[in-house]
Amino acid sequence: MSQLKDKVEEAAKHIISKSGTFGPQIGIILGTGLGSLAGRIEKPVKIPYDEIPHFPSTTIEWHKGQLVLGNLGGKKVVAMEGRFHYYEGFSVEQITFPIRVMKALGIKILVESNAAGGLNPQFSLGDLMIITDHINLMGMNPLVGPNDDSLGPRFPDMYNTYNTELIRLTEEVARDEKIKVCKGVYVGVTGPNLETAAEYRFFRMIGADAVGMSTVPEVIVAKHCGLKVLGITCVTDRCLPDALAPANIEEILKTAAKAEPILTQLVARTIEKI
Ligand code: HPA
Numbered sequence: 001m002s003q004l005k006d007k008v009e010e011a012a013k014h015i016i017s018k019s020g021t022f023g024p025q026i027g028i029i030l031g032t033g034l035g036s037l038a039g040r041i042e043k044p045v046k047i048p049y050d051e052i053p054h055f056p057s058t059t060i061e062w063h064k065g066q067l068v069l070g071n072l073g074g075k076k077v078v079a080m081e082g083r084f085h086y087y088e089g090f091s092v093e094q095i096t097f098p099i100r101v102m103k104a105l106g107i108k109i110l111v112e113s114n115a116a117g118g119l120n121p122q123f124s125l126g127d128l129m130i131i132t133d134h135i136n137l138m139g140m141n142p143l144v145g146p147n148d149d150s151l152g153p154r155f156p157d158m159y160n161t162y163n164t165e166l167i168r169l170t171e172e173v174a175r176d177e178k179i180k181v182c183k184g185v186y187v188g189v190t191g192p193n194l195e196t197a198a199e200y201r202f203f204r205m206i207g208a209d210a211v212g213m214s215t216v217p218e219v220i221v222a223k224h225c226g227l228k229v230l231g232i233t234c235v236t237d238r239c240l241p242d243a244l245a246p247a248n249i250e251e252i253l254k255t256a257a258k259a260e261p262i263l264t265q266l267v268a269r270t271i272e273k274i
Contacts, residue, residue, distance in 0.1 A: 002146070002148035002150075002151070004093065004100070004148060004151070005148055005150065005151060007053070007054040007097070008054075008097070008100045008101055008104050008151075009104060010053045010054065011052050011053050011054050011055060011097070011101045011104075012101050012104040012105055014047075014051070014052050014053055015047060015052065015067065015069075015101070015105060016105070018045060018047050019045045019047075019069045022045070022069055022076060023076060023105065023106040024069060024076045024077055024078035024102070024105050024106060024107050025075050025076050025077070025106070025107060025108060025109070026072075026075050026076070026077045026078075026107055026108070026109045026110075026111060026271060026274070027077070027078050027079075027080070027099070027102035027103075027105075027107040027109070027110045027111070027227075028072075028077055028078070028079040028080065028110075028111045028113070028267070029079075029080045029083050029098075029110070029111070029112050029113060029215075029218065030079060030080060030081055030082070030083075030113055031083065031112075031113040031114035031115050031214065031215075031234070031256075032114065032115040032236075032252075032253065032256055034113045034114075034115065034234060034256055034259075034260050034263055034264075035064060035081050035082070035260075036260050036261065036264050037072075037079065037113075037263075037264045037267055037268065038064075038068045038079050038081045040072060040264060040268055041068050041069075041070035041071065041072050041077060041079060042070050042071040042072070043070045043071060044068050044069065044070040045068070045069045045070060046066050046067070046068050047066060047067045047068075047069070048065060048066045049065045049066060049067070049082070050065070052067070052101075054097060055097065055098065055101075056084050056090050056094045056095075056097075064081040064082045065081065065082045066081050066082070067079070067080060067081070067098075068081055072268055072271055073268050073269065073270075073271040073272030073273075073274075074272055075271050075272070075274065077271065078102055078105060078107065080098055080102075083095070083098075083214055083218070084098070085191070085192075085213055085214055086138060086140070086190050086191075086213070086217070087190055087191040087192040087213060092140050092141070092142040092144075092217055093142065095142070095217055095218070096142045096217050096218055096220075096221040099218050099221045099222050099225070099227075100151065100221065100225060103222075103225045103226075103227060107227065108227065108228065109163075109166070109227060109228045109229075109230065109274065110218075110219075110222045110227045110228070110229050110230070111229075111230045111231075111232075111267060111270075111271070112131070112215050112218060112219060112229060112230070112231040112232070113231075113232050113233075113234070113263060113267065114186075114212050114214050114215050114231075114232075114233050114234070115212065115233070115234050115236040115252060115255075115256045116129075116186060116210040116211055116212030116233045116234070116235065116236065117194070117195075117200075117210060117211045117212065117235070117236070117237045117238070117239040117247075118209070118210055118235035118237065118238050118239060119187075119200060119203050119204045119208050119209055119210060119211055119239050119240075120182075120184055120204075120209040120210070121240055122182070123182060123184075123209070123210075123235045123238070124235070124238075125235060125236070125237070125238065125255050126234065126235065126236075126255050126258055126259040126262075127180065127181075127182055127234075127235040127259075128174075128179065128180070128181050128182070128232055128233070128234055128235075128259065128262065128263055128266060129181070129182050129183065129184045129186075129209060129210055129232070129233040129234075129235060130162075130167055130170055130171065130181055130182070130183045130184075130230075130231070130232055131162050131183075131184070131185070131186045131210075131215075131231030131232065131233055132162055132167065132183050132184060132185060133161070133162060133185045133186075134161070134162075134185065134186045134187065134188060134215070134216050134219060134231075135185060135186075135187040135188070135203075135206060135207070135208055135216075136188055136216050136220070137187055137188060137189050137203075138188050138189060138190050138216055138217065139190065140190075140217070141217075141220065142217045142220055142221050142224075143156070143220060143221070143224055151224065151225055152224035152225045152226065153224070156220075156223050156224045157223075158220075158223060161219060161223050161229055162219075162229055162230070162231055163228040163229060163230060165228075166228060166229075166230040166270075166274070167183070167230070169270055169273055169274065170230060170232070170266065170270045171183075172273075173266060173269045173270045173273060174266060176269075177265060177266065177269055179262055179265065179266050181266070182209075184208075184209025184210055184233075185207055185208045185209050185210075186208065186209070186210050186211075186212060186215060186216070186231065186233055187203050187206070187208035187210070187211045187212075188211075188212060188213070188214070188215060188216030188217070189211060189212070189213060190213065191213035192213070194247045195211065195239065197241040197242075197244050198241070200239040200240070200241040200244070201241040203239075204241070210233045210235060211239060212233065215231060219231065230270070232263060232266065232267065234255070234256050234259045234260075234263055235255075236251075236252040236253075236255040236256050236259075237251065237252050237255070
């Protein structure tokens with residue numbers, strides 16, 4: 001057995017020792033300013049990251065850093081309240097480790113949320129974008145290195161990574177709930193600096209609609225281990241190279257907080273329908 005698999009099993013064992021036979025079906029990652037969904041999870045079992053073997057501890061003050069297991073929309077879920085970013089100095093293995101652990105716990109679907117900059121000029125602040133695809137501009141890949149074939153294939157296919165059936169279902173829910181959604185391509189960068197106007201122009205030229213500092217490595221690992229993925233981005237600032245205004249992290253967090261109840265409603269209702 002590979003070292004990675006050993007670590008994954010140790011972490012999963014600890015979680016099972018706290019949550020019993022509760023087998024989650026769906027994993028959820030709550031992005032920057034989007035944590036309130038965790039509050040809707042019924043009969044929650046909360047496990048701080050620093051208790052879980054091999055889990056890194058989040059260094060970002062607005063990320064809580066705990067797993068929440070419980071029921072949401074009639075489904076058994078495990079939610080990550082706070083994720084790990086490459087810019088925090090973690091290795092690619094560390095930032096994607098929780099995905100493998102959630103897979104070991106039994107999830108079949110991963111729901112990703114994040115805050116990102118809007119490159120598409122048609123987007124407004126606070127818009128929710130269903131991710132249809134991504135571009136990896138992070139200069140790294142979490143699958144580089146020896147491959148453990150029992151975790152996933154050496155050369156995973158990225159076809160239908162953002163599952164079209166889940167996208168269709170989310171659009172249906174948005175229509176029923178009268179929630180405005182758009183769709184688009186997410187480009188992942190490392191950060192931590194926001195980008196130059198020239199970079200925003202370049203991202204737009206290569207086909208991206210939103211830019212952010214997370215999600216891509218997590219989704220690559222999710223695909224490697226056979227999970228279906230749904231990704232939703234909250235557009236927290238506008239990245240228009242010819243009309244650029246200074247970005248402000250407080251404003252970004254404020255916009256995410258404003259969109260949070262709507263995103264929560266969209267995700268909760270979609271999970272109900274899965
Ligand atoms: N760039 C990168 N990441 C981001 C941005 C941005 O403009 N906004 C929120 N996350």
